[in-house]
Amino acid sequence: MVDQNMKILVVDDFSTMRRIVKNLLKQIGYQNIEEAEDGAQAYSKLKNGGFSFVVSDWNMPNMDGLDLLKKVRSDPELKDLPILMVTAEAEKEKVITAIQAGVNNYIVKPFTGEVLKEKMDKIIERLQAQK
Amino acid sequence: MSDEMEEIISEFITEAEESLDRIEPLFVELEQKGEDKDLLNDIFRSMHTIKGAAGFLGFQPIVDVAHSSENIMKKLRDGELPLAKELMDVILKSIDMLRLLLTHLKSKDGIEEDVSPLVKELGSALNNAMSKSGGALKTTQAAMPVEPPAQESGSPKAEVTIQGVHIPDPAFNIPDQTADIPQQKTETASVIENPEHAAEDIKQDLQPEENKLKAVEQASKNSPQKPKESAQNLRVDIERIDKVMDLAGEVVLVRNRLLNISNYFDMKYTNDPMTETLMETVSFLDRVTSEMQLAVMKIRMQPIKKVLSKFPRLVRDMSSSVNKDVELIIYGEGTEVDKSVIEHIGDPLTHILRNSIDHGLESAEERIAKGKPSKGNVVINIYQKGTQIVIEISDDGKGLDIDKLKKKAVEKGLITEEEAKRMSDEAATDIIFMPGFSTKDVATQLSGRGVGMDVVKTNISLLNGYVEVSTEKDAGTSFKICIPLTLAIIQALMVEVSGAKYAIPLSPIEETLKVSKQDINNITGQNVIVIRDKICPLFELNQLLGTDFNGHDDESGHKYVVVIAMGDKKFCIAVDKLLGQEEVVIKSLDGIDTASSNVLGATITGDGKVVFILDVTGMSRNLMGAGKN
Numbered sequence: 001m002v003d004q005n006m007k008i009l010v011v012d013d014f015s016t017m018r019r020i021v022k023n024l025l026k027q028i029g030y031q032n033i034e035e036a037e038d039g040a041q042a043y044s045k046l047k048n049g050g051f052s053f054v055v056s057d058w059n060m061p062n063m064d065g066l067d068l069l070k071k072v073r074s075d076p077e078l079k080d081l082p083i084l085m086v087t088a089e090a091e092k093e094k095v096i097t098a099i100q101a102g103v104n105n106y107i108v109k110p111f112t113g114e115v116l117k118e119k120m121d122k123i124i125e126r127l128q129a130q131k
Numbered sequence: 132m133s134d135e136m137e138e139i140i141s142e143f144i145t146e147a148e149e150s151l152d153r154i155e156p157l158f159v160e161l162e163q164k165g166e167d168k169d170l171l172n173d174i175f176r177s178m179h180t181i182k183g184a185a186g187f188l189g190f191q192p193i194v195d196v197a198h199s200s201e202n203i204m205k206k207l208r209d210g211e212l213p214l215a216k217e218l219m220d221v222i223l224k225s226i227d228m229l230r231l232l233l234t235h236l237k238s239k240d241g242i243e244e245d246v247s248p249l250v251k252e253l254g255s256a257l258n259n260a261m262s263k264s265g266g267a268l269k270t271t272q273a274a275m276p277v278e279p280p281a282q283e284s285g286s287p288k289a290e291v292t293i294q295g296v297h298i299p300d301p302a303f304n305i306p307d308q309t310a311d312i313p314q315q316k317t318e319t320a321s322v323i324e325n326p327e328h329a330a331e332d333i334k335q336d337l338q339p340e341e342n343k344l345k346a347v348e349q350a351s352k353n354s355p356q357k358p359k360e361s362a363q364n365l366r367v368d369i370e371r372i373d374k375v376m377d378l379a380g381e382v383v384l385v386r387n388r389l390l391n392i393s394n395y396f397d398m399k400y401t402n403d404p405m406t407e408t409l410m411e412t413v414s415f416l417d418r419v420t421s422e423m424q425l426a427v428m429k430i431r432m433q434p435i436k437k438v439l440s441k442f443p444r445l446v447r448d449m450s451s452s453v454n455k456d457v458e459l460i461i462y463g464e465g466t467e468v469d470k471s472v473i474e475h476i477g478d479p480l481t482h483i484l485r486n487s488i489d490h491g492l493e494s495a496e497e498r499i500a501k502g503k504p505s506k507g508n509v510v511i512n513i514y515q516k517g518t519q520i521v522i523e524i525s526d527d528g529k530g531l532d533i534d535k536l537k538k539k540a541v542e543k544g545l546i547t548e549e550e551a552k553r554m555s556d557e558a559a560t561d562i563i564f565m566p567g568f569s570t571k572d573v574a575t576q577l578s579g580r581g582v583g584m585d586v587v588k589t590n591i592s593l594l595n596g597y598v599e600v601s602t603e604k605d606a607g608t609s610f611k612i613c614i615p616l617t618l619a620i621i622q623a624l625m626v627e628v629s630g631a632k633y634a635i636p637l638s639p640i641e642e643t644l645k646v647s648k649q650d651i652n653n654i655t656g657q658n659v660i661v662i663r664d665k666i667c668p669l670f671e672l673n674q675l676l677g678t679d680f681n682g683h684d685d686e687s688g689h690k691y692v693v694v695i696a697m698g699d700k701k702f703c704i705a706v707d708k709l710l711g712q713e714e715v716v717i718k719s720l721d722g723i724d725t726a727s728s729n730v731l732g733a734t735i736t737g738d739g740k741v742v743f744i745l746d747v748t749g750m751s752r753n754l755m756g757a758g759k760n
Binding site for chain 2: 013015016017023057060061086109110
């Protein structure tokens with residue numbers, strides 16, 4: 001079962017993008033969404049706890065998505081937090097790097113609510129199956 | 132279109148424009164600093180982000196332009212291409228196009244720009260640069276944007292093109308090793324044949340730790356909700372802020388009235404205990420109102436950087452087209468000014484800057500001949516002085532040629548020969564602000580477009596500000612612009628003349644004096660007074676406003692005089708009474724020609740009366756113009 005109330009963190013430096021992703025998440029039934037402007041802000045929010053899912057952009061100032069991912073994975077409290085990375089086609093080469101760093105899945109801009117749901121459900125189902 | 136969608140689009144436009152504003156000066160910085168990885172990445176990221184968001188919103192032309200531009204940026208960032216002026220030029224072109232596209236979106240004019248020529252240009256610029264930087268690169272990189280093999284299609288990973296595969300940099304830097312690339316390429320490509328499965332595989336390795344996630348999830352559900360930290364920005368429609376601003380203005384007016392009324396009660400019912408409570412309450416309201424007003428004003432304040440960000444690019448483009456080496460130095464770009472100032476100061480500043488570069492600075496040869504460094508300097512200095520914002524634009528060029536100015540002005544019939552002779556050097560510099568004046572015989576494509584410095588002056592006085600110019604031969608020319616901090620609520624001096632009250636904005640007032648009638652002298656028909664050994668023209672407010680109906684002459688033997696200073700020029704306005712200082716809210720008047728009536732607007736005073744606010748800037752323009760004749 002996918003918990004529609006789980007708290008999701010949307011990380012992107014471009015506020016329009018955060019809003020778009022947030023809207024898509026709401027479209028597919030998620031309500032409990034917070035935002036962060038970059039990896040560093042995201043990390044400190046995550047450390048405060050309560051988040052069950054992260055949708056993060058890759059390319060951001062201060063701390064980018066990959067560094068956030070690495071930081072989360074190396075943090076004993078957070079390392080199992082599912083992270084969905086948002087990329088653009090030009091960054092696909094980095095997907096390998098992200099996979100090696102332990103990303104749960106990636107999604108290519110622009111995407112629809114359905115694709116997002118599909119990706120998220122997949123991640124969550126897989127995690128639950130592994131429990 | 133849903134409201135939500137509309138809001139997102141308008142947010143996108145604003146944010147994208149801000150991004151462009153931010154990155155544009157970086158290009159100039161880049162050209163100066165050479166290949167700076169951080170700068171390149173910053174520019175790349177902004178382009179990339181705009182593209183991403185535009186993709187969601189279905190703005191295909193923006194996506195296309197940003198994408199092609201980003202392709203070049205990416206190669207620059209990854210060090211695969213050297214920085215070259217041609218590349219900068221096309222990228223800057225693409226920024227111009229993005230701006231244009233955003234403008235169309237904003238105005239909803241439905242105009243569709245054909246971006247394909249630009250996209251082609253960007254593509255060929257990239258290809259040219261690639262082929263220049265080595266044939267080997269061309270075959271492996273530029274010619275590689277091929278679609279992945281067909282049999283891979285069907286699963287998402289098929290979009291992973293070979294072009295995108297990361298190959299260690301050394302292979303690119305050393306052409307001899309290019310032979311290895313195809314092999315590496317295929318290897319890497321096969322690794323990522325199925326990224327999603329790869330992710331799964333990796334996840335499976337991590338399986339023992341999965342239980343912990345459960346625990347974390349459980350814990351997070353049980354733990355009480357942490358207080359929300361939301362120190363984020365909120366984008367608000369300017370109309371809403373203006374509404375708040377308007378209401379704050381109304382509150383100020385009501386507060387002023389209430390202060391008046393409470394003073395009345397205080398005098399009438401001094402012994403009533405409620406009077407004291409009333410006074411206390413009103414004085415609290417007074418304080419809070421002032422604070423609120425300041426807070427609301429701050430919402431509208433923005434760093435002037437926004438306007439200045441396009442200047443480095445402007446200087447760059449100009450210095451190459453007029454063939455002068457120019458350095459632009461900016462101080463105080465963080466100074467905050469009202470939004471309306473941001474909106475209206477751009478054009479005048481651009482015009483002055485262009486003039487400084489085009490007319491002010493000499494060519495490199497001329498400069499060397501004069502013993503100056505070959506590179507010309509233009510300095511923009513912005514700072515706050517009291518309730519005014521001061522913007523100075525100075526160049527170290529040849530300075531204004533006073534004789535030439537006078538001669539031209541006579542030729543153009545702007546002044547007579549007689550006037551030219553009498554005119555002081557200081558007054559002569561003001562010739563450049565006369566309508567229809569331009570010193571260049573042939574207007575260059577840059578600064579002379581039939582629009583002269585007079586427009587600069589007009590624009591600045593629309594902001595209740597003024598501009599003055601000082602110059603020294605071969606040392607340079609300096610423009611100084613002063614603008615009040617805010618336009619909506621101002622401090623004003625209340626005066627009375629012929630029984631009517633008027634408000635004079637406080638910022639240009641230098642002092643007020645009480646002069647006896649004997650001190651007023653008359654020189655060739657102009658009343659003057661002497662203030663600390665300086666002669667200052669004196670005007671009757673009644674005459675200025677044309678309200679001198681009864682021709683009354685009060686017998687008191689003295690007059691109150693308000694000394695107005697506009698830059699280095701001073702003049703005095705004589706009034707019957709000085710009533711004191713008041714905070715007034717400017718309400719614009721419809722149907723009144725404010726330019727010729729010497730009236731800026733109106734306000735409602737503490738006693739509920741409508742009072743005109745005088746336009747001293749306009750007055751000084753009229754008076755000083757008249758003074759020259």
